Amino acid sequence: MSIKNLWKGNRAWLFMGLLFLIILPLSFNSCASEYGKPSTTETPTALISADTLKAWIDAGKVNGTGYDRVVILDVTAQATYDAGHIPGAYYVSTSDTSQSRNEGVAMLSTEVLEGSKMDALVQKYGIDGNTTIVFTGTPSAGPGTGFIARAYFLFRYWGFPKNRLKMLDGGNLGWTAAGYSPTNMTQSLPVPSTFSVRNNLRLRTDLRISLPEMIEYSEGHVPNALAIEGRAAGTTTTGVYSPPAGTDYVVFEGQINGAQVVTFSTLYDAGYKYLPTDQLIAAFTAVGLDSSKSAYVYCRIGVQGAVVFFVLDGILGWPATFYDGSWSQWGQLSGDAANKGQLTANSPWRTDIPSRSSNITYNWIFPRAIEQFTADGSVCSATYNIGGTITNSSGGTTACTNLPDSYDANANRIEEADKAYMNSGSSGGSSGGGGSIPSGC
Numbered sequence: 001m002s003i004k005n006l007w008k009g010n011r012a013w014l015f016m017g018l019l020f021l022i023i024l025p026l027s028f029n030s031c032a033s034e035y036g037k038p039s040t041t042e043t044p045t046a047l048i049s050a051d052t053l054k055a056w057i058d059a060g061k062v063n064g065t066g067y068d069r070v071v072i073l074d075v076t077a078q079a080t081y082d083a084g085h086i087p088g089a090y091y092v093s094t095s096d097t098s099q100s101r102n103e104g105v106a107m108l109s110t111e112v113l114e115g116s117k118m119d120a121l122v123q124k125y126g127i128d129g130n131t132t133i134v135f136t137g138t139p140s141a142g143p144g145t146g147f148i149a150r151a152y153f154l155f156r157y158w159g160f161p162k163n164r165l166k167m168l169d170g171g172n173l174g175w176t177a178a179g180y181s182p183t184n185m186t187q188s189l190p191v192p193s194t195f196s197v198r199n200n201l202r203l204r205t206d207l208r209i210s211l212p213e214m215i216e217y218s219e220g221h222v223p224n225a226l227a228i229e230g231r232a233a234g235t236t237t238t239g240v241y242s243p244p245a246g247t248d249y250v251v252f253e254g255q256i257n258g259a260q261v262v263t264f265s266t267l268y269d270a271g272y273k274y275l276p277t278d279q280l281i282a283a284f285t286a287v288g289l290d291s292s293k294s295a296y297v298y299c300r301i302g303v304q305g306a307v308v309f310f311v312l313d314g315i316l317g318w319p320a321t322f323y324d325g326s327w328s329q330w331g332q333l334s335g336d337a338a339n340k341g342q343l344t345a346n347s348p349w350r351t352d353i354p355s356r357s358s359n360i361t362y363n364w365i366f367p368r369a370i371e372q373f374t375a376d377g378s379v380c381s382a383t384y385n386i387g388g389t390i391t392n393s394s395g396g397t398t399a400c401t402n403l404p405d406s407y408d409a410n411a412n413r414i415e416e417a418d419k420a421y422m423n424s425g426s427s428g429g430s431s432g433g434g435g436s437i438p439s440g441c
Contacts, residue, residue: 039164040068041132046152046314047274048166050178053086053134061132062088063190069131074172075151076137084182086136086168086175090125090189094137094147097121097154098302098324103211104413105349106373108329109240110150110302111414112157112208115421119196126190129199133160136168136175139272144265145171149306152314153322157208159200159422161441167310170273177271201441203415203422207313209296209323210412211349214330217296218257218356226289227259227296230305231327236363237300240328241371241379248371248381249363250331251341252352256298260287264299264307280311284318291318298323298330330357332371339364340384342372349411 041061043052053072056062061070072089074081081091101111113121127133133155137148148171155165168174176182197203209217216222233255242248262283268274275283289295295312299305302324312320334341335350339362343350352360364370369383383391 039132041070041166042163043166045317046162046166046310047169048134049169050175050180053168053175054178054180057088063126063187067130069128070134071125071127071131072134072136073125073151074136075147076172080138082184082186084184085172085187086180087183087185088187089136090187092121092125092151094150097147097151101414103325103329104411105211106329106332107241107379108302108325109379110326110328111324112154112418115158115197115418115424118154118158122195122197123192124189126193128193128195132164132166134166134168136171138172139170143303144307145268145272145310146264146303146305146307149310150303152310153207153306153324156313157204158197158418159202159204160197161200162314163441165314167314170268170271173272177273198422198425200422201437203418204437205415205419207321208415209298209321209325210415211325211329212411214256214296214298214323214325215349215351215356218351220258222296224292225294225296226287227256227298228284228287228289228305228308229255229259229261230264230297230299230308231261232263232265233261235300235327237327237331240301242369242381248369250328250371251334251336251339251364252331252357252360252362253327254331254352254357254360256330257356257358259298260289262287262289262308264304267307267311274311274315277315280316284312284316289318291316294319294321296321296323298326300326301328302326328371332373334362336362340370340372340382 041056056070061068062072064070072086073092074085074089075092075094075097078091078093085091097113098110099113099117100107100109101114135148135151137145139145139148148167152165152167156162170177172182217225217227236253237250238246239248240250266283267280274280284290295318297305297308297312297320305322305326309320309322312318330351333343333349333351335343335345335347336352341352351357364384366386367383369381371379371381373379380392385391
């Protein structure tokens with residue numbers, strides 16, 4: 001056969017081979033099994049305006065089908081949702097985006113969802129690999145936009161690509177301020193999806209700081225990073241484990257060594273709309289943070305600091321990680337027995353020492369309930385009464401008890417469990433095993 005005829009007979013195969021070589025690298029750069037497909041919901045940042053969302057609603061993208069499907073999650077109180085919300089938005093309780101989990105040293109009240117619960121949340125609202133998710137809610141004075149930002153962080157942690165996650169500027173207040181009407185008609189739940197977080201590329205543990213990592217930072221062992229405290233300076237950590245708020249206290253207050261304060265509520269205006277980009281940048285550069293450093297963000301219980309994380313990650317695109325254990329964890333880890341600390345004086349997890357914390361002030365005064373944890377890491381709040389008697393959270397007269405330092409050697413049980421879940425299998429896509437994260441993912 002001549003060279004000419006050989007070419008004619010095989011050029012289709014050669015063309016297909018060339019096409020494969022072009023497509024193959026692109027498939028490895030996709031955010032997930034389906035998230036690599038084209039989308040018309042791309043925006044410059046994760047923050048979107050009411051006008052953008054209204055255009056998506058008018059175009060039939062909200063609760064629609066196809067590559068450009070949009071789901072709106074309204075993270076708020078049930079009564080607030082019932083009173084009026086964006087048409088097509090699904091109600092999500094603020095308690096649905098976090099849970100109590102044991103990191104290996106102590107129970108934490110506001111942590112990322114474990115894998116099975118995250119899958120249940122995703123599937124309940126019909127979210128799949130084609131979905132763009134818009135987070136909204138009704139901001140208020142205490143948490144501000146914190147619960148909305150918390151949901152954004154949760155989805156980022158579980159590997160959903162940033163270019164498919166959006167926050168409505170101003171939340172529901174931004175919607176009405178733009179002249180759009182809310183509805184009080186409850187949005188019926190969709191047909192559940194079968195999508196699992198295990199379909200995503202990998203767990204984003206690089207966006208969450210564990211306790212050991214925060215301790216390393218506090219001791220000055222992490223170069224080119226800066227801790228940012230999102231709560232107002234002097235905030236007291238109360239009401240975490242024994243509602244109503246204000247009835248229980250961590251053992252001590254203070255500040256993580258090396259931290260600078262950028263109070264979350266200074267990052268948006270009176271209408272809860274985020275400040276212009278140049279003003280946001282100025283707020284961080286004023287305390288020594290820029291895009292060349294990694295921000296280690298924390299707050300009181302893991303809500304307000306999520307606002308700071310969102311600004312850095314979702315708007316500015318700067319390196320940011322979130323210590324969601326925050327002070328509700330850090331302030332428990334005391335080895336000062338005189339102030340009801342539950343660790344031994346030389347515990348490797350003790351944080352009430354000068355090498356790890358500054359401005360240390362103990363909360364124990366008569367009578368006061370102090371958060372304490374038991375040998376299995378669970379928490380009970382014991383009130384120390386003036387006469388010396390003790391009342392625990394269940395109303396008995398026995399103090400919270402623990403076996404000193406009977407905890408995980410590495411104190412990173414949460415991320416270990418979540419990595420195991422991601423690697424336990426897939427429902428049709430990537431097993432979440434690892435690899436680099438492409439830009440925008």
